[in-house]
Amino acid sequence: MLSLIGIGTGNPEHLTLAAMREINAADLILIPRKGKAKADLAILRETLCRDVLTNPKTRIVSFDMPVRDAADPDYLRGVEDWHDAIAAVWMREIAEHLPEGGRVALLVWGDPALYDSTLRIAARLLPPERIRSIPGIMSINALTAAHTIALNEIGAAFMVTTGRHLREKGWPDGVDTLVILLDGECSFTHIDPEGVQIYWGAYVGMPEQILRAGALSDMADEIIHTRAKARKQHGWIMDIYLLRRTIMPHGGKAAP
The missing domain is CATH 3.30.950.10 (Tetrapyrrole methylase, C-terminal domain)
Incomplete structure (x- = not known):
């Protein structure tokens, strides 16, 4: 099961009860790293997890996000290739850290349904019945x-x-x-x-x-x-x- 959890702006006060419950139900939480310039974003996600996590068995694992090829003149093709690369990284991290299966969660800024591609990437890995989208406060x-x-x-x-x-x-x-x-x-x-x-x-x-x-x-x-x-x-x-x-x-x- 893959849970995509809307976290609003990263402010703990913006988390819904459903979001906190889903974070604590996860066996593995994946935190993307987007380079030194955006290191604060990974730290915010990690801090948020530590603020609300009460399940000692939940593991938090960081991974390096693939970079989109901005030079590709075909914007949509470039985005599709980028999403394929991200899905491959998710699969690699899940296979390494949760080889026997379980519940995986990713924290999504705002809401997973608004100008975010996490749902599209998740659909490359699992059927809809094994994906959960937890709404969050939108920007x-x-x-x-x-x-x-x-x-x-x-x-x-x-x-x-x-x-x-x-x-x-x-x-x-x-x-x-x-x-x-x-x-x-x-x-x-x-x-x-x-x-x-x-x-x-x-x-x-x-x-x-x-x-x-x-x-x-x-x-x-x-x-x-x-x-x-x-x-x-x-x-x-x-x-x-x-x-x-x-x-x-x-x-x-x-x-x-």
Whole structure:
């Protein structure tokens, strides 16, 4: 049995009772290492386990994550090859540390179902009935809670998308609220800032949390500078932002 456990931002207070129960039910917990620059992420997972583990028989094993070939011009093919490589590493570690079988767990930032490939990788190894997905607090929830805002306007739709899509396709028609994830290039600089509010957060829910909010025209440069400084300081960054139009491109106001 393979359990993929959503851990929110890594804050122990974000763990559900189901997540804590699943961690303690595991015979083996696999912790990925992603190089020196992201060593803090592995340490956070290990610390989280030690904070909630009461089962003395549970083993914690770290492994080196394969690196995706960013030079591959075929993005989807490169990702598929990368996932194959990760699945092979999981199999190797499980065979070595749990040769007679048992319960294996991996801790997933946020929720396994949102912009995370752990479920797709797990499907390479086991049938669905032997995979458990434990929901966790998503970064979207953490962001809106930190800024004390509602995710959607009354009766209105919103869209969750990526920085790549915002850069390449622009603001989609029919929605006034966008939530942007996986954006290492500050893609909000590619849209017309008129009438747009931004609610940005980095390390949301963690002790290092940084929040910025205001008119996009006023906040863009400050967020770019703050983001670069934080990434340099920590060696990595997890950030997310919400964009909301208060003035439509044709000059009208967004629906309340």
